[in-house]
Amino acid sequence: xxxxxxxxxxxxxxxxxxxxxxxxxxxxxxxxxxxxxxxxxxxxxxxxxxxxxxxxxxxxxxxxxxxxxxxxxxxxxxxxxxxxxxxxxxxxxxxxxxxxxxxxxxxxxxxxxxxxxxxxxxxxxxxxxxxxxxxxxxxxxxxxxxxxxxxxxxxxxxxxxxxxxxxxxxxxxxxxxxxxxxxxxxxxxxxxxxxxxxxxxxxxxxxxxxxxxxxxxxxxxxxxxxxxxxxxx
Numbered sequence: 001x002x003x004x005x006x007x008x009x010x011x012x013x014x015x016x017x018x019x020x021x022x023x024x025x026x027x028x029x030x031x032x033x034x035x036x037x038x039x040x041x042x043x044x045x046x047x048x049x050x051x052x053x054x055x056x057x058x059x060x061x062x063x064x065x066x067x068x069x070x071x072x073x074x075x076x077x078x079x080x081x082x083x084x085x086x087x088x089x090x091x092x093x094x095x096x097x098x099x100x101x102x103x104x105x106x107x108x109x110x111x112x113x114x115x116x117x118x119x120x121x122x123x124x125x126x127x128x129x130x131x132x133x134x135x136x137x138x139x140x141x142x143x144x145x146x147x148x149x150x151x152x153x154x155x156x157x158x159x160x161x162x163x164x165x166x167x168x169x170x171x172x173x174x175x176x177x178x179x180x181x182x183x184x185x186x187x188x189x190x191x192x193x194x195x196x197x198x199x200x201x202x203x204x205x206x207x208x209x210x211x212x213x214x215x216x217x218x219x220x221x222x223x224x225x226x227x228x229x230x231x232x233x
Contacts, residue, residue: 055197062204078185
């Protein structure tokens with residue numbers, strides 16, 4: 001049954017993606033935030049399908065910790081689920097992604113309208129500058145910035161190499177960091193066709209101040225909180 005449900009879900013997701021990708025072209029003249037809210041409807045529908053077909057639900061704790069103004073979210077990255085669901089959980093987001101993803105037909109067109117922070121990861125220190133400049137701009141435009149500090153998806157129980165980019169943007173822009181832990185990989189595994197029913201738990205931590213601090217110090221505190229919280233999920 002899990003295989004059949006996963007197949008139905010994949011087909012319906014593909015059917016949704018094509019028209020949204022085409023409609024995305026006509027959204028270009030809109031301001032960034034209205035454009036974001038329209039394209040985010042795709043994510044809302046996908047999460048609805050995940051609940052209805054796959055029986056994947058989610059519970060969020062710690063919403064009371066969200067600051068009133070824009071912030072940088074640093075989150076664990078285990079699956080594609082969080083890239084979709086976070087659009088519904090948090091205020092409008094601009095997330096860091098590989099520039100090459102924007103070239104994908106339909107899906108990439110929709111991504112481009114989210115006003116992402118598109119970087120060339122092979123650019124070394126120049127990539128850090130890209131994150132800083134684009135991150136500042138998005139924060140000024142009213143977006144929150146979402147960064148997966150491990151840079152790629154990691155399996156449940158694993159710990160990737162935490163990178164400095166997210167805290168660097170937060171320190172330079174003078175905004176707090178919001179740490180997030182979740183266990184989505186248990187139910188929606190990385191690159192796996194078959195997904196499993198259950199409740200994904202998302203935990204939002206207290207904001208971590210950045211004023212007068214080094215990015216490396218903020219990164220260490222963020223990693224400590226995320227990994228400690230992951231052990232409780």
